[in-house]
Amino acid sequence: MGRGLLEGRVALVTGASQGIGEGIAREYAAEGAMVALIARNEENLCRVAAEIETAGGKAGVYAFDITDYDRYRAAVDDILKRWGHIDILVNNAAVVWYGTILEEADSIERWRRTMAVNLEATWYGSKLVAPHMAKQQWGRIISISSIQAMTPSGGAGAYCATKGGIISITKSMAVELAPYNILCNVIAPGFIRTPMSIIDGVDETTTDWFLNYYVGMRKIPLARAGLPEDVAGTAVFLASDYCRYLTGQVIVVDGGLSSTF
Numbered sequence: 001m002g003r004g005l006l007e008g009r010v011a012l013v014t015g016a017s018q019g020i021g022e023g024i025a026r027e028y029a030a031e032g033a034m035v036a037l038i039a040r041n042e043e044n045l046c047r048v049a050a051e052i053e054t055a056g057g058k059a060g061v062y063a064f065d066i067t068d069y070d071r072y073r074a075a076v077d078d079i080l081k082r083w084g085h086i087d088i089l090v091n092n093a094a095v096v097w098y099g100t101i102l103e104e105a106d107s108i109e110r111w112r113r114t115m116a117v118n119l120e121a122t123w124y125g126s127k128l129v130a131p132h133m134a135k136q137q138w139g140r141i142i143s144i145s146s147i148q149a150m151t152p153s154g155g156a157g158a159y160c161a162t163k164g165g166i167i168s169i170t171k172s173m174a175v176e177l178a179p180y181n182i183l184c185n186v187i188a189p190g191f192i193r194t195p196m197s198i199i200d201g202v203d204e205t206t207t208d209w210f211l212n213y214y215v216g217m218r219k220i221p222l223a224r225a226g227l228p229e230d231v232a233g234t235a236v237f238l239a240s241d242y243c244r245y246l247t248g249q250v251i252v253v254d255g256g257l258s259s260t261f
């Protein structure tokens, strides 16, 4: 039930096959954007695209690994040919592995892979679209970090480092791209119920611990886990013309969690 806030805009959303990326893609399409859905799982992407189109929206499927930069560049070229311009990039795709620095699970391979997917591809994707946005003097680059960047709970050091890096590169891009009216901001979600919140087969937002402490004791003041659409609403605002004097910022979407101690 959109209000045309993104009418005529072309948006790229990475990690759009499920979770928060899917939620953002659906909301963007509902607001009138043409959405390029990027992730590795073609079947899931086709399902999301079909549902968007059934609802009257426009979507294109681009199935590749975002660390394959030849494929990423080819996709950007194709999107430009197909829709003529690129207005919005959402750097959302990410991976997480669990293990403390003392454990074998926290290996150099996992560190490098986490850096590549979460941080390097955020930088590279932004680098690919920024020149096109600069030419038209309008652009929005929205990157998804996490409250783990500011307040890590431990056990996912590489992930936290990438999420902190996303904030730093966004602030740098915000300064560099402001003369071209390209606004760069970060969303830092708290606990959002998605496939990523399933750890060892259990959705952490459904455990007794979560329900007692975060919900029952209102450690999360809004007393529930977030949903992808809660993040998507913020992502719509940041991509819209209502966001025009705001760049280089981190918007925390966590139900108030980080306001408590």
Ligand SMILES: NC(=O)c1ccc[n+]([C@@H]2O[C@H](COP(=O)([O-])OP(=O)(O)OC[C@H]3O[C@@H](n4cnc5c(N)ncnc54)[C@H](O)[C@@H]3O)[C@@H](O)[C@H]2O)c1
Pocket (backbone or CB within 6 Å): 014, 015, 016, 017, 018, 019, 020, 021, 038, 039, 040, 041, 064, 065, 066, 067, 091, 092, 093, 094, 095, 117, 144, 145, 146, 147, 188, 189, 190, 191, 192, 193, 194, 195, 196, 197
């Ligand atoms: N779920 C949460 O509680 C939570 C909290 C804070 C931040 N976040 C952040 O929100 C974003 C989305 O998370 P989510 O919970 O929806 O995760 P998810 O695991 O459900 O979805 C991740 C998406 O990224 C895609 N992806 C992963 N690696 C990729 C690659 N190499 N190439 C292309 N696509 C790739 C996956 O296919 C999937 O579509 C991430 O940046 C995550 O760090 C999530």
